[in-house]
Amino acid sequence: MVQGQLAKKILILSANPIGTDRLRLDQEVREIREALQKARNRDNFELLIETAVRTKDIQQIMLYNRPQIVHFSGHGAGNQGLIFEDIAGRAKPITTEALATLFGLCANYVECVVLNACYSVVQAKGIANHIGYVVAMRQEVGDEAAIEYSRGFYSAIASGEPYDMAHEYGRSAIQIEDLGEEMTPIIKKKIWINC
Template sequence: MTGTNVAKKKILILAAFSAQSDLDLGKEIEEIEEIMQGGSKSFDVDQRTAKTVDKVRQAIRYESPQIVHFCGHGLEDGSFLLDDENDKTKKHPLEPKGLAGFFSNLTDVECVILNACYSVKAADLIAENIAYVIGMNRAIGDDAAIKFVRGFYEALRDEALGNRPDVFDKAFERGLQALGGHDPSQQDIPVIRKNLTVQKPEVRLISPAEHSTVPMRSTFSGTYKHLEEDMSLWLFIFAPGEGKYYLDEIVNYRNGNWEVSGVIIGGEVDNRATYEVGVLIADAEATRTLRIGSDGLKELPSGVKKFSDYSIYRE
């Protein structure tokens, strides 16, 4: 018996503000947790409080989220007010450039929501590395911000069930609708910045042949529209029991769409194993290495970015 699960996405709610701030972020956090945990099997929600620059950096870097929801106190110059690392009685501004730097080279993050006043400056900079970023172009009221958040996450929960590629666009639109119903004068405050050149590859399972003579012979398809010259795209199967990667180079690649068929997952004996499936992007040097030998690798070469989307199990 075989089955598939789309890997759950992690939402990191990052409450970043000075200890002396009068912000009450509890209601906003409760709204997100109630919506996503109450009706969605596609997301895990993790909440962290980060009152210093270093705590913000650590949370973003080490929690490996796909969605980062940043809530805090934004200043008119686009900075965020935090505590000083060495003296909690002093305030320390985290500038937009500093926050944006924490998102460089993070291939797992798909969307960042900066639910703080004047956060559009940071959104512009973060969008250099992240596909979807939402910020606020001026001060926004607490109730209005929460209305936007509720509409956004309700749509994210609902749209994700269909695995839509435009899920963040749809969620943003629903957030604006919810905000407009509450206070039309603030409906133009949230803005979305998109940089699809950094969008992660997508992979879909088309047809596992359940009656195949092998445990699972499958066909996968996907999209990735911005593969640079001299780089290559690979489908990988990781077998945790063996600790090995099995790769197929994606060569049928037209207009950003690809398909790989005849992918064998597992051995002939049903061993109740779970396999990780995803896509690799390899630079020129890594491409040469993989083309020499890409079957049963214990380690991936440097110059490879890994994107995982599925877990496939047999029971």
């Protein structure tokens, strides 16, 4: 890292509420951590992890951490939103509109959002109105494929690849493991309008 340059923050937000299918979120975090540790530019990144994230926590977490990359691991519910937890640990969605508004408020520091959740394209479209790069899953994604995508994506990021190329590395990681889901992750890019 160049002296005086701050490490890029990667914030992982995860939620697996009571009554939802169990996901291997700890395994995904471990793979991301190992991918970053093995990369040549590892000192350029700081990994921050927030688990069992409740809807009431998300604004404070974003304000406190001010991350450049936000990674959500959990359940998606298509048009209903992304599934976080309520105060009792039960499923509570945050709508696409609410997520887009939040990321609009964070657009001066967030560069990329990864929605590693089934059926999260709707949210990606809303968030991409404010954030440069947003990864989402176009349909249901298996645990193994979700984990492989994350490993490939963050290996590439920590090796100096840009977000769109890191996305291709994530898809390639799924393909290398012959999981048949390499077309599930997509990337949306913000359309920049000259003013």
